[in-house]
Amino acid sequence: MRSSAEHEIHRAGLRVTAGRLALLEVLDRFPHSDAATLHRHLVETDASISIQSVHNVLSDLTAAGLLRRIEPANSAALFERRVGDNHHHIVCTSCGAVADVECVVGHAPCIAPSDTAGFTLATAEVTFWGLCAPCQKLHVVPTKEIHD
Amino acid sequence: MRSSAEHEIHRAGLRVTAGRLALLEVLDRFPHSDAATLHRHLVETDASISIQSVHNVLSDLTAAGLLRRIEPANSAALFERRVGDNHHHIVCTSCGAVADVECVVGHAPCIAPSDTAGFTLATAEVTFWGLCAPCQKLHVVPTKEIHD
DNA sequence: GCCTTATTTTTAGTCGTTCACGATAAATGC
DNA sequence: GCATTTATCGTGAACGACTAAAAATAAGGC
Numbered sequence A, B: 001m002r003s004s005a006e007h008e009i010h011r012a013g014l015r016v017t018a019g020r021l022a023l024l025e026v027l028d029r030f031p032h033s034d035a036a037t038l039h040r041h042l043v044e045t046d047a048s049i050s051i052q053s054v055h056n057v058l059s060d061l062t063a064a065g066l067l068r069r070i071e072p073a074n075s076a077a078l079f080e081r082r083v084g085d086n087h088h089h090i091v092c093t094s095c096g097a098v099a100d101v102e103c104v105v106g107h108a109p110c111i112a113p114s115d116t117a118g119f120t121l122a123t124a125e126v127t128f129w130g131l132c133a134p135c136q137k138l139h140v141v142p143t144k145e146i147h148d
Numbered sequence C: 001g002c003c004t005t006a007t008t009t010t011t012a013g014t015c016g017t018t019c020a021c022g023a024t025a026a027a028t029g030c
Numbered sequence D: 001g002c003a004t005t006t007a008t009c010g011t012g013a014a015c016g017a018c019t020a021a022a023a024a025t026a027a028g029g030c
Helices: A004-011 A018-029 A035-045 A051-063 A133-137 B004-011 B018-029 B035-045 B051-063 B133-137
Strands: A068-070 A078-080 A088-092 A098-101 A120-131 B068-070 B078-080 B088-092 B098-101 B120-131
Touching (some): A004 A018, A018 A051, A035 A051, A051 A068, B018 B051, B035 B051, B051 B068
Parallel strands (some): A088 A120, B088 B120
Antiparallel strands (some): A068 A078, A088 A098, A120 B120, B068 B078, B088 B098
């Protein structure tokens, strides 16, 4: 059984290595993970890979367009395999959990601010903040005040 | 002449110190600055303040609601005095310059994603990416590919 | 002006990430 | 298959941004 990951890496002009395959596989199971978390999962399963190599692989695959890197405030860089669409994210202010969010309004409204101050607009990135279901149950009060 | 900054700090229940006043004044002239930049401006003008104290003051004033902290990807935390509204930002992918952007569509559409995956939604944060006017003139090609 | 305690300084230390470089192993050509 | 090339990985060190702890200082109420 030949994984699609193998094809993807090869098509990107990169060498197919055990580390890259393993990382893509783990990232499939745990999207929105940071480098340290991915490294932990990797050493747990089998592959011996250094944390620096994890950063290396993440950087290479992101540059190749196989991964998307997001960087919510107060958090390390997170990675996901879902690329090529303009979906957004919602982040839990209490525990940092991240979920994908489809932009209901489509592209146009969000990407058309009234005044771009002379900037040429390329992309719009939306991050939603809130409480995830488990944290709601725990009655955890978010540390940041939310005034309307 | 009593500065409004003095009142603001006092009203927040914080002590009015030279460092805090100086930082607010510098941040007025250079919005969207990071701690290191602010520190540089401060030591240039007059006030001898340590970089750690700058972080301290920024943290205190942000917690008190006098400052807003933003954290664009690939950048240190930036601060601005404009608080209490829901304006967004546009960041230059080439030089990192930041400008304020009013959200033309208002509140509702952006803050109403179709599915929040069980999250309770609190706020929406929009970051626009593009090229600032000076970087456009320099014909600088952004390092990230822009498809569509 | 004094006293309490918030604030600042000083000094270390942490976290996430990048860099340099020798060691290793994919992929190409034979 | 096997050798060669060179992309990739491991190791170790370093970096920037930020936080922590403790001692020194100074704001502001009395």
